[in-house]
Amino acid sequence: MTLPVELLIGLRYVRAKRRNHFIGFISIVSMLGIAIGVMALIVVLSVMNGFEEELRSRILGMASHATIAGEAGRLDNWQQVADGAREHPRVEAAAPYVSGEAMLRAGSRTSGTLIRGVLPEAEGDVSRITQYLRDARLADLQPGEYGLMLGAELARSMGLLPGDSVDLMVPQASVSPAGLMPRFRRFTVTGVFEVGMYEFDRGLVLLHMDDAQALLRMRGQVSGVRLKLHDLFEAPRVVREVAQGLPGVYRISDWTREHANFFRAIRTEKIVMFIILSLIVGVAAFNIVSTLVMVVQDKQPDIAILRTIGATPRSIMLVFLVQGTLIGVIGTLLGVGGGLALALNIDVVVPFIEAATGQQFLAPDVYYISDLPSKVEGDDVLKIGGLAFTLALVSGLYPAWRASRTMPAEALRHE
Structure with missing residues (x-):
């Protein structure tokens, strides 16, 4: 040539x-x-x-790909929502959660935090929390025993170790003979997790869902259902399709909205x-x-x-x-x-x-x-x-x- x-x-x-x-x-x-x-x-x-x-x-190791929450922040029929979500071919797993704000008090030290009530047997399906736990298991969170797990930075700032007791107060009042009193409960630290993201390591506490419901007076109710998808980049479309296939009105969100900026x-x-x-x-x-x-x-x-x-x-x-x-x-x-x-x-x-x-x-x-x-x-x-x-x-x-x-x-x- x-x-x-x-x-x-x-x-x-x-x-x-x-x-x-x-x-x-x-x-x-x-x-x-x-x-x-x-x-x-x-x-x-x-x-x-x-x-x-x-x-x-690391973010999606703790945050969900998508969430379906109640219109008023509380969801009654979460089992129906979770089952309906699992029927979608692009949904890998679904788990309920209870969320709220609280304050930790250990001796003279206090710190604000977010609490998340989870079902230990289902939480591992929608997050990687098990990979971040230090010498602990999600199964250590037993209903009625009022145990909690907190981030490494929060534990360090509060001087807490597994086995220590800590008071958890929520911004809801209880009526007592002395008048209105903030509702609090003494919990035991059952474990520490370290994600490597300050947002979670410094400001998140995990509880059993039953204990979180009792603390926040949400018996039988949850804040919403967290979803894990086969393809996280399809989250906006999939969560919308799931919500449209369910009876009722819901608030939907996904990781692209929550961490868009x-x-x-x-x-x-x-x-x-x-x-x-x-x-x-x-x-x-x-x-x-x-x-x-x-x-x-x-x-x-x-x-x-x-x-x-x-x-x-x-x-x-x-x-x-x-x-x-x-x-x-x-x-x-x-x-x-x-x-x-x-x-x-x-x-x-x-x-x-x-x-x-x-x-x-x-x-x-x-x-x-x-x-x-x-x-x-x-x-x-x-x-x-x-x-x-x-x-x-x-x-x-x-x-x-x-x-x-x-x-x-x-x-x-x-x-």
């Missing part, structure tokens, strides 16, 4: 040693600049993808970082303009000879487009290869750099995520590679056009 003559000449110009070594140096710098820019983009976006997935996993902020940061780091690729790609302009000036006699033996302006233009495109392709391939190698081995590279410099990037006593996560997305790699290639191609258009406008007589006048 015979290659086009424009491609053969363009490849020969790329391989040939130039009289002006500075042109070769600029070509290498342009190629390396594209490679570094592409590599930086892949690594940064992969790390941001890893952080997003890690945070989503958080994940929107991450998405915005990814877009901004992509734009900023794309400028590195842009600067390197437009160095190709200066490279090819100098190459065109250096090859004036060659262009004139090609024109005199019958080469068309289009052929001359393609010759120099091949050069610019090849620089962009090589730089892009080097960047993609280096970026993938670094992103896929970030868990090895970062500890090595930390050991070499004596500095820890994510100190465990400051950050909940002490390891740098990374997740390579194929779409991101394709977008980055396509952007670099496009910029390299566009950068070569003007110099190639200038070369095609070269007049043989003018080019050979001083030769």
